[in-house]
Amino acid sequence: MVVLWTAAQSVLGLFQLLGISSSNNPLYAITGSFNNPGPYGGFVAIGIAVVTAWLVKRHPIKWKDYSLIEKLITGLSLITLVLGILVLPSTFSRAAWLALAVSIIVLSANEFNALDFLRQRRSLLVFMIIIVVALSVGAFLLKPGSALGRLHIWRIECLSIAEKPLCGHGAGSMLVSYGETQAEFFKKKERNELTIGLAGCPEYAFNEYLKVGVEYGVPVMLGFIAVVFLSIRSLLRRRSPFGYGLIVLSVFAFFSYPFSLWQFRAIGLILIATAVPGYGRWRYLNLLTMCVAITASIVIMVTKPKPKESIPRQLFAKGYVLHQEGKYEESNSILKEGADLSSDPMFHNIIGKNYEAMGDYEGAESEYLHAHYMVPCRLYPLILLMEMEVRRGNSAEAINYANMAISLPVNKKNPNMVELHDRAQLCVDSLRLFNTPSHLLP
Numbered sequence: 001m002v003v004l005w006t007a008a009q010s011v012l013g014l015f016q017l018l019g020i021s022s023s024n025n026p027l028y029a030i031t032g033s034f035n036n037p038g039p040y041g042g043f044v045a046i047g048i049a050v051v052t053a054w055l056v057k058r059h060p061i062k063w064k065d066y067s068l069i070e071k072l073i074t075g076l077s078l079i080t081l082v083l084g085i086l087v088l089p090s091t092f093s094r095a096a097w098l099a100l101a102v103s104i105i106v107l108s109a110n111e112f113n114a115l116d117f118l119r120q121r122r123s124l125l126v127f128m129i130i131i132v133v134a135l136s137v138g139a140f141l142l143k144p145g146s147a148l149g150r151l152h153i154w155r156i157e158c159l160s161i162a163e164k165p166l167c168g169h170g171a172g173s174m175l176v177s178y179g180e181t182q183a184e185f186f187k188k189k190e191r192n193e194l195t196i197g198l199a200g201c202p203e204y205a206f207n208e209y210l211k212v213g214v215e216y217g218v219p220v221m222l223g224f225i226a227v228v229f230l231s232i233r234s235l236l237r238r239r240s241p242f243g244y245g246l247i248v249l250s251v252f253a254f255f256s257y258p259f260s261l262w263q264f265r266a267i268g269l270i271l272i273a274t275a276v277p278g279y280g281r282w283r284y285l286n287l288l289t290m291c292v293a294i295t296a297s298i299v300i301m302v303t304k305p306k307p308k309e310s311i312p313r314q315l316f317a318k319g320y321v322l323h324q325e326g327k328y329e330e331s332n333s334i335l336k337e338g339a340d341l342s343s344d345p346m347f348h349n350i351i352g353k354n355y356e357a358m359g360d361y362e363g364a365e366s367e368y369l370h371a372h373y374m375v376p377c378r379l380y381p382l383i384l385l386m387e388m389e390v391r392r393g394n395s396a397e398a399i400n401y402a403n404m405a406i407s408l409p410v411n412k413k414n415p416n417m418v419e420l421h422d423r424a425q426l427c428v429d430s431l432r433l434f435n436t437p438s439h440l441l442p
Contacts (some may be wrong), residue, residue: 002245002267003076006047009033010083013040015092030090039261041093042252045100046245048084048318051077052104053241056111092145095255099248107244110236145198150206150255152198156182157210157291161218168217172341174205175312177214179343183373193409196377201343204257211257231275246271312342320350327352345371349381356388364388379405386427395431402428 008033015021016030023031030038054077058070088096147295160169160181169177182199213221228250235243249258249268258264315338322331332354339347353369365385372381375428382405388399405424410417 001272002050002242003073003080005267006044007076007080007083009040009047010045010080010087013044013087013090014083017087028085032087032264034261037091038093038095038256039258039264041088041091041096042099042248042256042258043263043267044084044088044091045093045096045103045252046248046271047080048088049100049103049107049248050241050245051081051084053107053244055081056107057239057241082429084194092143093256094147095252096248098255099251102251103244103247106236106247110239129198147251148194149198149200152195153178153200153202153206154210156185157205157207157214159185161210161213161221165218166211168213168215168220171215174211175203175343176340178202179374182343182375183370186373186376191376194260197409199375199377201345201375204260206255206257208257208259217274220401227272232277233273240274242271242274246275260300312338312344312347313339315348316344316350319347323350323354326357328358343374345378345381348374349384351380352384361388361392377408379408379410379417379424382408383420383423386424390427399428399431402431 012021013030013032016032022035023029024035025031025037028037030040031037032043034040034043040385055074058074088100156178159179163169163177163181179201186196186199205214209221209225212224228246232243232246232250235246245267249264249271252258259268315334319331319335319338322328323332332351335347335351335354339351348367348371352364352371355361355363355367365388368381368385368388372378372385382401386398386401386405389395389401402424406421406428408421411423412418
């Protein structure tokens, strides 16, 4: 099943690269059945690891000694390996590359005693270390902003775990906890420009282990890690090819969000289920576990559940429509429900606009400021504060917020940021010259 699924995904990716079929994201040429090449690369890497381990395990046996089933599996493995190698580089998924590299290193150490070989050849070991360091630096320089952003996300997640280390913030609370923690992080003290620029509102945790820690606490997180580790250990002891696929999945989960996607949940269930021993008194438990895992995987594949992250978008769209219709209280009710599921400050921006429309300026100011601290590199909350103070006739406060917006770094390639920056500058100039920029406001 793993081999066939990987082969099918690889063929789909090749079709997308060749222009025979379109990807699921107009920003990328290749995504497979995913919406992003990152997770797609991780999925293909799992299949490559499994088939590579199978082929290495079978290499001492002569082809004529293979059974018919073994010949079929080996042939499919060779085809899948070639297809996977063709598409994996095109995904530019550094996490997938790293995860596969770790799996291949473990495979080499187990099957070929590679570590002993390198110990006896110190010069070659030094050369390999230099190559690894060079490749690591190259992978970082490929997308330095993305790498630093990932480190910032982990930093905020660790701070969130530290707030409730034993019981966590609750199931499904990852994103809202992230947003609240990041807001407090920037409220406490002034941060440097680099840190401000790294702040964002991610839709995923980008580390499944830290996500478990945020939602359920450190004890459950350690238990989750223990299950993964013991499963890998059990599979490697039995020289099962699935152990190397699980290594890829476990490493990839440290940098990405595989368990948030139904494809990885389905294949992860199968990989972990195979870790249950299939001999002696464990035989019937293994059979039961495999039946349950396969059934659950089939249900997941058939239903293809939508990610929970899509729910906040739907709530925001509904709340924004109500805002435009002037139904401010109803809009806030919907938007607050979405804000409890998301780290996006736009919820608080629109909630603030609703409060302002209802005449609750203190409530509006609180929401705008909270939105600003959630992602301090965004100008929009400050512009909303500036324009609210202009309408209220508070020139000094309006200039203060405008200057805060002007002081933020602006990406010249982003027309929205440039337009907001110009609005702030125009407001300051107008207030100082005429003390009434109201005619400049929409």
